[in-house]
Amino acid sequence: MQNLRIVVSIPGEADYDVRIGQEVLAGLGEQLRACPATAKASQVLVITDANVERLYLPQAMEALRNAGYEAANLVVPAGEDSKSLDVAGEVWNAMASVGLTRDSVVVALGGGVVGDLAGFTASTFMRGIPVVQAPTTLLSMVDSSVGGKTAVNLEAGKNMVGTFCQPAYVCADISTLNTLDEREWTCGLAEAAKSAVIDSDEFFFWMTDQAQDLFARKPEAVAEVVKRCVVFKAGVVAEDKTESKGVRECLNYGHTLAHAIETLAGYGTFSHGAAVAEGMRFAAYLSERLIGAEPDFVQAQSALLNALGLPYLDWTADPHDILVAMKHDKKARAGKVRFVLMRDVGAWDLVAVDDADVLDALAGYFSQTADERGRA
Ligand SMILES: NC(=O)c1ccc[n+]([C@@H]2O[C@H](COP(=O)([O-])OP(=O)(O)OC[C@H]3O[C@@H](n4cnc5c(N)ncnc54)[C@H](O)[C@@H]3O)[C@@H](O)[C@H]2O)c1
Numbered sequence: 001m002q003n004l005r006i007v008v009s010i011p012g013e014a015d016y017d018v019r020i021g022q023e024v025l026a027g028l029g030e031q032l033r034a035c036p037a038t039a040k041a042s043q044v045l046v047i048t049d050a051n052v053e054r055l056y057l058p059q060a061m062e063a064l065r066n067a068g069y070e071a072a073n074l075v076v077p078a079g080e081d082s083k084s085l086d087v088a089g090e091v092w093n094a095m096a097s098v099g100l101t102r103d104s105v106v107v108a109l110g111g112g113v114v115g116d117l118a119g120f121t122a123s124t125f126m127r128g129i130p131v132v133q134a135p136t137t138l139l140s141m142v143d144s145s146v147g148g149k150t151a152v153n154l155e156a157g158k159n160m161v162g163t164f165c166q167p168a169y170v171c172a173d174i175s176t177l178n179t180l181d182e183r184e185w186t187c188g189l190a191e192a193a194k195s196a197v198i199d200s201d202e203f204f205f206w207m208t209d210q211a212q213d214l215f216a217r218k219p220e221a222v223a224e225v226v227k228r229c230v231v232f233k234a235g236v237v238a239e240d241k242t243e244s245k246g247v248r249e250c251l252n253y254g255h256t257l258a259h260a261i262e263t264l265a266g267y268g269t270f271s272h273g274a275a276v277a278e279g280m281r282f283a284a285y286l287s288e289r290l291i292g293a294e295p296d297f298v299q300a301q302s303a304l305l306n307a308l309g310l311p312y313l314d315w316t317a318d319p320h321d322i323l324v325a326m327k328h329d330k331k332a333r334a335g336k337v338r339f340v341l342m343r344d345v346g347a348w349d350l351v352a353v354d355d356a357d358v359l360d361a362l363a364g365y366f367s368q369t370a371d372e373r374g375r376a
Contacts (some may be wrong), residue, residue, distance in 0.1 A: 001022060001219055001220060001223065002021070003019055003020065003021030003022075004019070004020040004223055004224075004226075004227045004232070005017055005018070005019050005020075006018045006020070006227060006230050006231060007253075008096070008146060008166075008230070008234040008238075009234075009238060010148075010166060010234070010237055010238045010241055011238060011241070012146075012241070013166045013241070013270065014037060014166075014168075016035075016037075016166060016167060016168055016169055016170065017031075017035065017169055017170070018145075018146060018169075018170040018172060018173055018230050019169075019170070019172065020141070020145065020172045020174065020177040020223050020226050020227055021172075021173070021174065022173065022174055022219060022223075022231070023136065023173065023175060024171050024172065024173045025056060025059055025060060025171060025175075026059060026063055026174065026175035027063065027064070027066060027099075028060055028061050028063040028067075028107070028132075028222065028358075029063040029064045029066050029067025029068070029069055030063075030067050030211050030318070031169060031171060032044070032064070032132065032169065033067050034071070035132075035168055035169045036065050037105075037130045037168035037169070038105045038130055038132060038168050038169065038307070039102065039157065041069065041101070041104055041105045042062050042069065042070055042104075042128075043069070043070045043071075043072070043098070043099065043100055043101070043102050043104040043105070044069045044070070044071045044072070044096070044105045044106070044107055045072050045073065045074060045095060045098060045100055045104065045105075045106050045107070046060055046061065046064070046071060046072070046073040046074070046106075046107045046109050047073070047074050047106060047107070047108055047109065047110075047114055047117065047118040047121075048060075048073065048075055048076075048108075048109040048114055049075065049076055049077065049078040049079075049082065049110045049111075049113065049114050050075055050076075050077055050078050050111050050115070050155055051078045051110075052078075052109055052110040052136050053073075053075045053109075053177055055136075055176070056109060056136060056176055057073060057075075057109065060107065060109050060134065061073060064107070068333070069105075069159070071117075071330060072098045074091060074094045075088075076090075076091070076117065077112070078113075079113065080113055080153070080267070080268075082114075082117055083113055083116055083117050083151065083152045083153045083158075083159075084114055084152055084153060085152055085154070085161070087117060087152075088117065088120060088121050088152050091117065091118070091121040091365075092121055092124075092125055092194075095121065095125045096125075096283075100125065100126075100129065101126070101129075101282070102126050102128075102334065103129075103218060103285045103321050104127075104129055104132070105129065105130050105131070105132060105168070106118050106121070106129060106131045107131075107132045107133070107134055108122075108131060108132070108133050108134060108135075109136065109141045109143075110134075110135075110136050110355065111136060111137035111139065111144075111184075112135075112137065112140045112143070112144035112145075113167060115133050115135060115140050115143065115144050115145055116127075116144065116149075116150050116151050116152070116159075117150075117152060117166055117231075118163075119131050119133070119148075119149075119150030119163070119167070119330065120150035120151055120152055120161075120162055120163060122151075122165070122166035123150055123163040124163065128135055128165065130167075130168040130358065131165065131167050131168065131221070132167055132168050132169045132170070132171065133145035133146075133167040133169075133170045133171070134170075134171040134173070135170070135171075135172055135190060136173070136176040137177070137184055137187075138176070138177055138180065138184070138185060138188020138191075138192070138222075139184070139187050139188040139190075139191050139272075140228055141172045141174070141177075141188070141226045141229075141230075142188055142191050142192045142195065142225065142229035142230070142233075143188075143191045143195075143229065143233065143251075145167065145168060145170050145172065145238075145283075146230050146234055146237070147166075147233055147234070147237040148164050148165050148166040148167070148237065149162060149164060150162050150163050150164075150165055150243070154165055154235030156238070157328075159186065159363055164242050165242065170230075172261055174219060174222050174223050174225055174226065175219075176280075176375070177217065177222065178217065183271045183274075185217070185309075186271065186273055186274065186308065186309045186310055187271040187272055187274070188273065189214060189215070189276065189308040189309065189310065190254075190272075190273030190276045190277045190280075190305070190308070190310055191229075191273060191276065192196075192207070192214075192225050192229050192278060193226070193234065193277070193280070193301075193304055193305060193308060193310070194251075194253050194254055194280060195229045196228070196304075196345075197253065197280065197301055197304075197342060197345055197346075198232070198250050198251075198253055198340075198342075198348055199228075199345055199346060199347040200345065201300055203228055203232065204221050204300075204345045204346070206224075207225065207228075207304060208300070208303070208304050208307070210225070211304060211307035211308050212307065214308060215308055215309050220268065220366070224321035227353075231328050233251070236248055236250060236251060237323060244326075245336075246350060249338075249340060249350050250340055251259060252340050253279075253280060253340040253348065254276045254277070254278075254279035254280035254282075254283055254340075255276060255277060255279055255340075256279060256283070256326055256329065256337060256339050256340075257275075257279035257282045257283070257322070257326070258272065258275035258276045258278065258279035259273040259275075259326070259329050260322045260323070260325035260326045261278060261279070261313070261315060262275050263325045263328070264317050264321060264322065264325050265315060265317075270313060270315070273310065274310060274313055275313070277305045277310035277313070278312065278313040278315070280301060280305065281301070281302060281305070281312060281325070281365075282362075282372045283339055283340065283341055283342065284297065284298040284301050284302070284342060285298065285361065285364075285365050286339060286341055286353070286361050286365075287341040287342045288342065289357075289361055289364075290341060290353065290361075291341050291343055291349055291351065292343065292359070293341070293342055293344060295342065297327065297342065297345060300345075301345075305340070309320045316366045319358075319359045319362035319363050319366070320359065322362055323337070323355060323359060323362070326358070328352070328358060335355075336352040336353060336354060336355070336357075337346070337352070337353055338351065338352045338353070338359055339351050339352055339353055354370070
């Protein structure tokens, strides 16, 4: 299988390459030597987590050293708790103690947690040094490694402190995905399905056609879905780099209910992707009620999610509690909950919905039978 290469062009930023394929991690050092922002560096700090350390750190270090880089590494605990100011402080201190300068490079080797933490610390260390994303989860390949959002969490909420900082290069080695468990796999598939629904009929029907192969992790289908998601996200980010024009909001499709589910069920009870898939189902239901989406769309989206191993979520809660949780989301404005709704595949609207309509829709949605919700 040939490697795929995409050039991400965002106004006001240096273009960067995303390379997707099997074994691209082995060429990481050479790729950095070919990248203008990292070619002349001598020192590289690889930041990874304890799970990925075992699996892929030796290969990444060898690739960097073979290309003549002086490579050090820092391993943080796996999991969302590492996206904290405490851990960021440890990372900044480690950067200083290994002697990174403004000519050095940080490589984020891992999932979205490592990507966000490494991106944030690199973009603030000495007022910013280049970061290279080497994503190893499907979610981080299809979403978080491209687009330049970095963050850590505060007690007050997720991603409260962060920067916009585009990576210098993205190295997406899809062979690393073979070691992901099914929960993490379907988590990434949910974000990919979200992209397909927002993007176009072409992407949506391709994904519907390829759902079995994607679930089975067939390399050609996986590389292609990563490519399509990167192209889609790069297009959105190019129009709205700092989330100020409303375009980037489309990426929140399914996330309004998803965040409420994660809050009420307890963070980690369901995978983020399972919550997003349920949020997409609810958003489609709301779209049918409020902005005239056709039942065929609701049905087709549900069939895609089912085929990707994302059946409806066996969870419910009091609509009032869900509404309160939705309003805590930092994206609620002027008291109304805002949803990304779909008139059809590829046609989204941002809609501020009155509380009474949200409550009514939640009651209606959760009173459906399992078959109706899952449209199995
Ligand atoms: N910056 C953005 O635009 C953006 C977008 C979406 C999500 N995010 C953030 O991404 C984070 C979630 O990312 P994630 O889902 O990748 O989670 P994660 O980074 O926690 O990774 C999930 C788990 O998989 C393990 N893992 C990683 N690669 C592996 C591999 N190849 N084989 C086996 N195990 C592996 C990790 O150690 C971890 O236990 C959240 O913090 C979220 O806020 C950021």
